[in-house]
Amino acid sequence: MAETNQIIEVKAAVRRFSTPEMGVITALDGVSLSVQSNEFITLLGPSGCGKTTFLRCISGFEELDEGQIFIDGVSMKGIPAHKRPVNTVFQNYALFPHLSISNNVGYSLDIRGVSKKERNQRVADVLDMVDLTGMERRMPHQLSGGQQQRVALARAIINRPKLLLLDEPLSALDHNLRQAMRLELKNLQHRLGISFIFVTHDQDEALTMSDRIVVLNGGHIQQIGVPTEIYDHPVNRFVAEFIGESNIFKGTVCSTENGFLEIEMDNGIRMKAINQGLSVGQSAELMIRPEHLQLVTDISRPDLPQISGILKQVVFVGVDYHLIVHLNDKTALKVIVRDSERQAVNNLQLGKKITFSYSLKTPHIITSGLQ
């Protein structure tokens, strides 16, 4: 499993749909992506961003209008879905309601005429893998949502495809089950050693499971990177806002010195950050995550830059407090304070001035998409 050969390579994929209401829609607009073996890739984006279309083009349910798809070096042009070495876990599971669990899972083996003995053995193995031993004779409607999900998974992996496509497979599960399934999926992927392309609109799923995340919007890839990179260094405002909570301020660089820069925002407030090659007078957007702002107390380090405003709202969400602070022009600043600082939070008063400090390393400068 150590070698990292390319399982799938997509080159400049374009897919257009013509709809009677809105004319031609370009669902995929020049998407290129390659996936290594044993890699867990997540396609993340809002609904309508083209992620499901991308998956359907790989599985063969849609044909590309332009561009190419290679699986294991073989062009998939004109190859129908049933001859492609990929399998799909569908959003609604798509279990055959008239077949037992055993016949659902063994479907692809029955199609290929695998001997009964080998088939039953493999069905048992794969059901064991997803913790459903002994469920062979049940019908799909007799299982819970989570169990149906596992059956769908077992059915898709029984053939050991080179690539498993998962189309929002967790979206129909309740919160706790979803959390558990995330880890299970990740473990399973690791054990099987096959590549997963996982489609979701849920950023938490993307961050917790992926080796790499592909952020899609409007048929374009916005950014590809490992989760920490996507989270810490979003390339544009869309990625910054879509993944995690963020405060984004637009402004102009007003000074650069010693590798740092200072940005003056439209409301006159200045913030500092590490300079990433900008010069005075350039416009830029500064992003800071809510959890990177610290309440200023007596023991805070005075050398850190600060920002202050009027406290408007405090919401307790379990592990954290979510604070909304209004800056001088009523721009909202989101701040997340750990529960460990409960004492300090309890002393806060709504409508009073409040000050936060931040490390110079935490603000991220976004220049893309600006003139």
Next chain:
Amino acid sequence: MTQSLVTRQRIQLVSLLGPVTIFLGIFFAIPLGIMLVYSFLEPGLYGGVEWNFYHLNFGRILGWADGEIEDFDLVYILIFLKSIRLALTTVICSLIVCYPAAYWISRLSNKWKSFFIFLITLPFFVSLVVRLFAWMLILRPTGFINWILKSLFNETYFMIYSEPAVLIGMVYIFVPFMFMPLYASIEKLDQSLIEASYDLGASRLQTFLRVIFPMTLPGVIGGSIIVFIPSVGNFVVPSLLGGAKVMMIGNMVYQQFLYARNWPFGSALAMMIMASVLGLLVIYVSMVTRGTPGSETLQG
């Protein structure tokens, strides 16, 4: 409080089910009872019945005209079997005609779906007899088809008044009845199941045999029953397109009541049709649902 609720529910039940019970009671159950009684009575000399118990109405159908074994005659049984065979062929032909059409229409946009379903129901706007007369014009020796054959190959065929002509007429009449239940169950079919089948390596044919057909089986069964039952006893089509040559069981009943004036024998024939249809249906349904675990969808 609860007392009045119970009374209210009872009133509701009576008012909802009352009309249909009365209607079916007067126009279905009582006539059926009369027929059953008549089928065991002696035919009167000039029509009507003599009130004596008489088992030879059924005896005659089964081959003993007057209880003597030497008169054993299979003629009625053969007509029965011919009628059942015709009904079965009608079911199979209309199934073959309807299934692809229903599948294709179910994949269209809603606007086109309604349009084609409207087209399917269109024949109901014209009287059945008028439509069958149209078929007579098409099939007769000087009719439309022969006109084409004559001008192309200088040949004519005698097509009307034959069993194939009757079959064409029957299929033509019953296609809409087959289409509706089929369409209803094909339309419900989840597209993602078909994709899942392809995804797992099944070809189009395998997908049809393993997923599409089994899942639309309730529609196939429903359509078959709706077509089979009226086909067995149908007498309009055989008498118009079959003429005197093609005698079906429906025509027999018709003749016994209206021409032969033998009500008891006609009643016995009608009872036999009912019994054989019921028997065949039981066999059919248990056959197609046996071993298919999805059969519970039939009830649901």
